[in-house]
Amino acid sequence: MFEPKFTYTNKIVNYIAKIASAKEVISNAKIIPLYDTKLKQDAFIRSSHYSTSIEGNPLNLDEVKTLIKNHQEPTTKAEQEVLNYFNVLNQLNKYSDKIITKNTILSVHRDLTKDLLKNPEYEGKFRDTLVYIGNPHTKEVNHVPPAAYKVPDLVEELLDWLNNSTDEMYPVIIAGILHYELVRIHPFVDGNGRTSRLMATLILSTHKFNISDYFTLDEYYNQDRQAYVDALKSADKNHDLTNWLEYFCQGVLYSIDKVKSEVLNLDQITSKYNNTIELTPNEISVLKLLEDKTHIKNKDIQEMLDISPQASYKIIRKLKNKELIKSVGKGRNTEYININHQP
Known part of the structure; x- marks a missing residue:
């Protein structure tokens, strides 16, 4: 049985209060109906760039914009990776059933890794081998995920908690917990980071956090990748997610505040x-x-x-x-x- 361990610190409570306030401002802005499509498109493009950049994708933001806006066919693995990410984001409602299931996660992973893996049979399939998380240059191992045979049960326990024990929990906290736990389990041979980040976005979308399409958490992670890695690692020793959730909530606040500022500026102009x-x-x-x-x-x-x-x-x-x-x-x-x- 999965039961997340964390404490509602003053930081987390204050972040949540500020996030809720910013969300209210954005939701009630007059500009939103007119600017909805542009805000989403910009956020999806930035997310597609920054989330894949975290994993080492060499394309810069301008190249990603051109690739997506011109509807270009991918000619490299890097372009395929970016387009896969964008396509999943752009069709997120396709995966957003009321109940998130194992097939939801497998479908997201399958579409994210389409035409990318050395062994295509691992697209949308749990790993059947041991994997390590570490620095490829120094060969330092930072985390050893659970054995492959444990993965299906661990995912089912996580989903049981998600679908049955989160009614009173703020969506940002749920998304943060799911993000960390999927990274910890590392269910796939590759694409775990991208899948975890997209599943967190999906959780926000399905839990009535209806402005999640307007901002990109991936930009926050990418601007200091080591801080992102350190925040994830902070929960590894005793499985206490408090430090990670403080970081995650701070990232949501940072991202949502940027949208709020833009929306208020646009609202002022149109008024x-x-x-x-x-x-x-x-x-x-x-x-x-x-x-x-x-x-x-x-x-x-x-x-x-x-x-x-x-x-x-x-x-x-x-x-x-x-x-x-x-x-x-x-x-x-x-x-x-x-x-x-x-x-």
């Missing part, structure tokens, strides 16, 4: 034109850019939105027609400024 001018997400983004810069050029818009010069000019033309921006200068020196239209 200036409320009920008078209809704006698209891209137009809002350009006006947001002009909040930070007094003058912008066509190339600034292209780079920010990752669009062609023609698409950028189309946005500029619409904003000029709505009397929100005007051009100054000529030719290559043409710049655009906000004319501070007051409805």
Whole structure:
């Protein structure tokens, strides 16, 4: 029987309170219905980059954006890995039954590792061999997961707890516990980290944490990979998850606060034109850019939105027609400024 061991420290309680407050702000923001698709797309792309980068994927964020936005066919293992991750995230509701089962985890792993493993028969299948977690360069072993024959029972015990003993538990705590325990069990020959992180995201999604699609925890992990590894290792000796959950909750707060700041900024911009001018997400983004810069050029818009010069000019033309921006200068020196239209 699985029973997680941890303490609700002041840190954890304070993090949860701040997370709940930020979640409320985001959920009630007027901008969300309009900006929903863009926020999700951006978060999915960033998650696909950072989660695979943690595992050593060489693609940078711009390369990942191009790969996904241009619907390119993968030509390398690195591209396949990123696209697999994005596709699972983008279809997360496909895996989100009311009850998470062994088949849920196996399906996520199968789709994550499609065309990646040396032995394809291990895609979506529990390992049947011993594995080690450590530094491939120093050969130092940090963790020896349970024997392969124990894996099915350990996963079933974890799922029994998840589906029957978590009704009164905050979703972030549930996700953090599941994340750690899947890493500890290491059910697969490869892809355990990616599967654990995606399953944590799935838990947030299925437990009415409906803004989890807007932020990426993987970016937080990736910015200090050693801190991520150390936090996971902190529970290995006596199986006390307290330090790990403090780290996990801090990561959720960090990530959700970034979304809150962006949403409040966007809400502030759109409120200036409320009920008078209809704006698209891209137009809002350009006006947001002009909040930070007094003058912008066509190339600034292209780079920010990752669009062609023609698409950028189309946005500029619409904003000029709505009397929100005007051009100054000529030719290559043409710049655009906000004319501070007051409805």
